Amino acid sequence: MKTNQNTQRPIRICSAGYALRISPMTVALALIATGAGLVGTSSFAASKAVVDTSASPNVKFRPIDLDTASWVGGFWGDRWELNRRVTVPTMKQVMELPTNSATFHNLRVAAGEIQGKFFGNNWGDGDCYKWIEAAASVYALNHDPELDRQMDEIIAVIAKAQAPDGYISTQIQLTDKGRWTNLNHHELYNMGHLLTAACIHHRVTGKTNFLNVARKVADYLCTVFEPRPKELAHFCFNPSNIMGVAELYRTTGDKKYLRLAGIFVTMRGSQPDGSDQQQAKVPLRMEQEAVGHAVTAAYLWCGAADVYAETGEQALLDALERLWNDVTSCKMYITGGTAALHHGESQRVRLKRWPIDSVHEAFGAPYQLPNRTAYNETCANIGNAMWNWRMLLLTGEAKYADIMERVFYNSMLSAIGLEGKDYFYSNPLRRCGEDVPLLNNDSRARWPNTTPASPVHCFCCPPSLARTIAQLHTYAYGVSADTVWIHLYGAGRLDTQLPGGDAIQLTQTTDYPWDGKISIRIEKAPEKEMALRLRIPGWVEQPVLKINGQVSSEQLPPDSYSEIRRGWKAGDVVELQLPMAVVLMESNPLVEETRNQVAVMRGPLVYCLEDKDLPQGVAIESVRIDRDAKWTARHESNLLHGVTVLETQARVVSQTKDATALYRRVPAVKADSILLRLIPYYAWCNRGVSEMTVWLPAL
Ligand SMILES: [Zn+2]
Numbered sequence: 064m065k066t067n068q069n070t071q072r073p074i075r076i077c078s079a080g081y082a083l084r085i086s087p088m089t090v091a092l093a094l095i096a097t098g099a100g101l102v103g104t105s106s107f108a109a110s111k112a113v114v115d116t117s118a119s120p121n122v123k124f125r126p127i128d129l130d131t132a133s134w135v136g137g138f139w140g141d142r143w144e145l146n147r148r149v150t151v152p153t154m155k156q157v158m159e160l161p162t163n164s165a166t167f168h169n170l171r172v173a174a175g176e177i178q179g180k181f182f183g184n185n186w187g188d189g190d191c192y193k194w195i196e197a198a199a200s201v202y203a204l205n206h207d208p209e210l211d212r213q214m215d216e217i218i219a220v221i222a223k224a225q226a227p228d229g230y231i232s233t234q235i236q237l238t239d240k241g242r243w244t245n246l247n248h249h250e251l252y253n254m255g256h257l258l259t260a261a262c263i264h265h266r267v268t269g270k271t272n273f274l275n276v277a278r279k280v281a282d283y284l285c286t287v288f289e290p291r292p293k294e295l296a297h298f299c300f301n302p303s304n305i306m307g308v309a310e311l312y313r314t315t316g317d318k319k320y321l322r323l324a325g326i327f328v329t330m331r332g333s334q335p336d337g338s339d340q341q342q343a344k345v346p347l348r349m350e351q352e353a354v355g356h357a358v359t360a361a362y363l364w365c366g367a368a369d370v371y372a373e374t375g376e377q378a379l380l381d382a383l384e385r386l387w388n389d390v391t392s393c394k395m396y397i398t399g400g401t402a403a404l405h406h407g408e409s410q411r412v413r414l415k416r417w418p419i420d421s422v423h424e425a426f427g428a429p430y431q432l433p434n435r436t437a438y439n440e441t442c443a444n445i446g447n448a449m450w451n452w453r454m455l456l457l458t459g460e461a462k463y464a465d466i467m468e469r470v471f472y473n474s475m476l477s478a479i480g481l482e483g484k485d486y487f488y489s490n491p492l493r494r495c496g497e498d499v500p501l502l503n504n505d506s507r508a509r510w511p512n513t514t515p516a517s518p519v520h521c522f523c524c525p526p527s528l529a530r531t532i533a534q535l536h537t538y539a540y541g542v543s544a545d546t547v548w549i550h551l552y553g554a555g556r557l558d559t560q561l562p563g564g565d566a567i568q569l570t571q572t573t574d575y576p577w578d579g580k581i582s583i584r585i586e587k588a589p590e591k592e593m594a595l596r597l598r599i600p601g602w603v604e605q606p607v608l609k610i611n612g613q614v615s616s617e618q619l620p621p622d623s624y625s626e627i628r629r630g631w632k633a634g635d636v637v638e639l640q641l642p643m644a645v646v647l648m649e650s651n652p653l654v655e656e657t658r659n660q661v662a663v664m665r666g667p668l669v670y671c672l673e674d675k676d677l678p679q680g681v682a683i684e685s686v687r688i689d690r691d692a693k694w695t696a697r698h699e700s701n702l703l704h705g706v707t708v709l710e711t712q713a714r715v716v717s718q719t720k721d722a723t724a725l726y727r728r729v730p731a732v733k734a735d736s737i738l739l740r741l742i743p744y745y746a747w748c749n750r751g752v753s754e755m756t757v758w759l760p761a762l
Pocket of ligand 1: 440441442443522523524525527
């Protein structure tokens with residue numbers, strides 16, 4: 064292993080040879096010597112992971128490459144395919160419209176290819192780069208030349224739009240706003256997403272056309288931020304730039320990018336008068352509580368986790384663990400959503416709150432988790448999963464995988480329609496009738512992907528969904544020295560190598576999350592001993608593990624990884640049975656909004672009641688559930704693209720006739736019985752506009 068002057072991080076250049084590590088400079092010289100050059104398609108093939116921790120010293124495992132696993136049908140396979148076939152292409156079409164709130168139009172104008180004015184919102188460029196990240200992630204598996212061409216075409220535009228010094232942000236370049244004049248201009252958010260997208264594009268295509276743009280961006284950012292200008296300490300709003308430069312360091316090996324990532328983490332909160340809205344009131348290392356904008360928080364915490372993975376600075380991990388405990392103990396919805404407030408004041412409890420610190424799209428006070436007015440922006444929920452994924456990487460603790468899975472199946476999937484082309488921005492747990500007004504960014508139905516999103520709307524969530532679904536199979540597995548980790552279950556294949564180069568192939572056969580039986584067949588394994596680490600979810604009781612048909616006597620505590628270490632041969636089968644009981648959940652009683660109510664879960668899925676499933680004339684608020692009711696789980700293949708519904712006998716109580724009064728006498732109890740049907744929360748609002756509730760009063 065050679066490195067370049069201690070400033071270069073070793074990178075892999077051979078997809079088949081994980082042990083082969085040489086410096087970027089050596090790669091350059093080798094490619095130039097063979098005539099391949101560094102521009103255009105080459106045999107260059109570094110790590111293809113979304114988060115490349117293959118040389119990070121402070122992680123428990125490394126994520127797999129985008130092209131070393133795939134879903135094969137099943138729950139996620141269907142969604143991956145829908146994403147490829149519908150979501151990614153229709154999103155590109157709408158983002159080509161000059162009247163969409165995030166549009167490639169601005170980049171084309173900045174590149175001088177067309178005449179026009181800037182249109183949309185400040186963060187539209189970042190959303191364009193997220194589309195490229197989604198496309199590259201799809202391309203990693205399907206190698207579609209048309210997708211490759213589309214990416215190259217827009218990357219050429221981006222390269223032309225980039226200023227000679229490396230800066231790029233069309234909302235500034237095409238207007239008279241001026242660089243770095245207002246942190247709400249989102250310049251770092253945009254450039255941060257460019258960096259991440261460029262790294263992934265480079266990893267899966269081997270091309271450097273986008274990476275070259277990214278390096279110019281990052282070099283420019285180094286010149287601006289390395290002096291640590293006080294006036295820019297809290298720039299910008301959502302710090303996707305930290306993840307971006309950290310990943311660029313992992314891609315190029317250039318340590319100045321890691322230094323810059325550390326500077327971005329340290330600067331935030333370092334100056335007086337910062338706001339919780341931007342996570343800028345208290346430096347991260349001193350932070351005690353989750354406050355302010357939930358996407359900004361998640362992106363900052365993801366970036367700090369990336370920095371910790373490289374530096375091992377304990378103060379960062381301590382802060383992240385404190386914040387995780389705060390979020391999961393009193394500020395997260397049962398769906399994994401994280402943002403109680405549309406608008407309000409910061410609910411920081413450990414410091415004086417005067418003067419009022421206004422926040423929006425933000426964490427609320429501890430246990431303040433309203434359902435109808437929950438914000439739960441899709442980007443915040445996905446950010447929560449990204450953060451938990453990184454915490455899992457750093458610690459190997461299954462509790463983080465549980466939250467990640469909770470988000471994926473519930474508050475992430477609720478944001479995209481079953482046809483793959485309409486989106487929710489906010490993800491409340493209660494939707495009332497049409498006479499009850501909505502708050503900002505709420506909508507009765509998901510926004511369609513076929514017509515432009517207006518500039519008052521925000522297109523940040525759709526490409527976040529597209530990229531995450533395209534990458535989801537890489538969240539399912541990990542590898543460490545002699546271990547394969549399985550974090551998520553779903554029908555599919557894994558065909559990868561352990562860090563030492565030994566090949567491992569396995570097949571998962573399962574109907575998860577509808578059924579808890581998971582069969583893992585070893586197709587190829589190293590000759591030496593190897594461990595399989597299987598996640599035992601926190602929600603499961605009495606799981607059963609069989610190895611080649613023999614029941615294992617190992618303890619399988621919930622929220623852990625079960626390790627099976629042995630010599631393996633092709634044809635060995637591990638079977639995990641995760642009983643999927645219907646479970647009634649309640650909140651901590653300090654959550655006033657859900658007192659005396661229950662939510663229903665089965666496996667990782669949160670269920671809801673939608674008025675479409677109620678008999679005519681029965682109001683959603685009149686339904687009561689018996690705590691000891693018997694439940695039936697039944698799969699309906701023709702309902703909502705195939706869902707397992709939950710049914711029970713429930714009671715319907717009489718409603719007052721004075722429905723508009725704020726306070727009224729309780730009517731005499733008259734309870735009827737109905738057969739109640741619940742559907743998975745993610746599938747609500749796919750049969751037209753509806754009323755819906757996750758929490759139901761319990762008798
Ligand atoms: Zn968003």
